[in-house]
Amino acid sequence: MAEAEEELAHAEVLELFQAALARLVQDPLLCDLPPQVTPEEIGSQVALEYGQAMTVRVCKADGETMPVVVVQNATVLELKKALRRHVQLRQARQGALPRSPAALPLNLFCFFLPRKYIWRTYHLTYAGEKLADDRKKLRE
Template sequence: MDGDIKIKSEYDHYKDIQSNEVEEDAEEELPHAEVVDIFQEGLAMLVQDPLLCDLPIQVTLEEINSQIALEFGQAMTVNVCKADKDIMPVVVVQNATVLDLKRAIQRYPAKTPA
């Protein structure tokens, strides 16, 4: 009988631990808007890195990966000359398709008037 009581006691202890973990998880839940704000703050800190400082604040994962690939020699900068003679240095991976280049050009930040 002592063995049965010990097993039940350990089982109860396990259930108590699980119950506490569920309560802790419930306390950590955040509204979606707050999670987005935290994520945006993290991205803003990320683009302050010297390797990533050329990226816009609303950076995408693809842009981060392209910039990292550029630093490792796995991507290239394509200088696109616009009709107004502005040059857009667009980063694409070396095996990029024309569609990848087109998307990179569309994401390129527009210059703000001075």
């Protein structure tokens, strides 16, 4: 007996996927995640629970702290990428960014600039030491 193939529009598939993710985050293990969770965030949360990842708390100069999840053997470069993704997700959830960089507040303007410029101008530090070597493991 052949099953009838059902065609769904991209928007319908996306809606079904988001609904399934919303049900998934009702699990006690994942309940800290936002309602508009991404598969990447679910994977990170599961990795944290199994000890395969760690949370790095990045403190900005203005006192804001951002929890960023990276794998246990992450490099400085991987932390930078995870930090950028964290900020992009947060901004997307707060509302769409303006299309013009000139319309942005100064602290968001930097996300329209090339990544190399940002990390030459701003630095990550730990215990007073600048994390300059992108290949260095965070555990070191």
